[in-house]
Amino acid sequence: MLLPGTVAIVIPALVVWLGGADIEPVTAVIGVLLIAIGLALVAWTMRLFLSVGRGTLAPWDPTSRLVVRGPYRHVRNPMITGVATILAGEALFFRSWGIAIELAVFVVVNAIYFPLVEEPGLRRRFGADYEEYRERVPRWLPRVRH
Numbered sequence: 001m002l003l004p005g006t007v008a009i010v011i012p013a014l015v016v017w018l019g020g021a022d023i024e025p026v027t028a029v030i031g032v033l034l035i036a037i038g039l040a041l042v043a044w045t046m047r048l049f050l051s052v053g054r055g056t057l058a059p060w061d062p063t064s065r066l067v068v069r070g071p072y073r074h075v076r077n078p079m080i081t082g083v084a085t086i087l088a089g090e091a092l093f094f095r096s097w098g099i100a101i102e103l104a105v106f107v108v109v110n111a112i113y114f115p116l117v118e119e120p121g122l123r124r125r126f127g128a129d130y131e132e133y134r135e136r137v138p139r140w141l142p143r144v145r146h
Helices: 002-019 025-051 078-094 097-136
Strands: none
Touching: 002 025, 002 078, 002 097, 025 078, 078 097
8 A cells, every 4th residue: 555655645735746747626526536536546456455365466475366356357457557547537626737747757657567577576476367367357458348
C-alpha cells in the first residue's frame, strides 16, 4: 500500500499544496467519480492479492499464486489501472496540470517497468500459467468486445 498511497495521495497532495487548485463543479463531479472507481479497483485488487494470491504488493512478500479472478480476468495490472484512474480523477477534480503530468509519468514508467522487470519475474515464478494468461489478457485496459 505504500507505493500506491505515495503515488495517489502524497504526491498529488504536494502538487496541490505547492501549485494550488482550481475546482469547478463539473470537473469536480467527474473527478470524484473517477477517484471512487479507482479506489474501489485498488481495494479489490489488494484484497485478491491477500486472499487468492496469498501475498502482498511488497517485493519481500509477493503472491505465491497467480491471481486471475475479478478484474484480473480483464486486465493483467488492474492496480495500475486503478491508481491511474485515481490520478486522472484528482487531475480533473483539482484541475491540476501538475497531477496530469504525474499521471503521464506514472503511465510511462509503468509501460517501461512491467515488460522489462515485472513480467519476466512473473514468467519465472508462474511459468506456462502466466504465459497463457499474458497471451489472453491485456496489460491495462480491457478489450472491447462486440
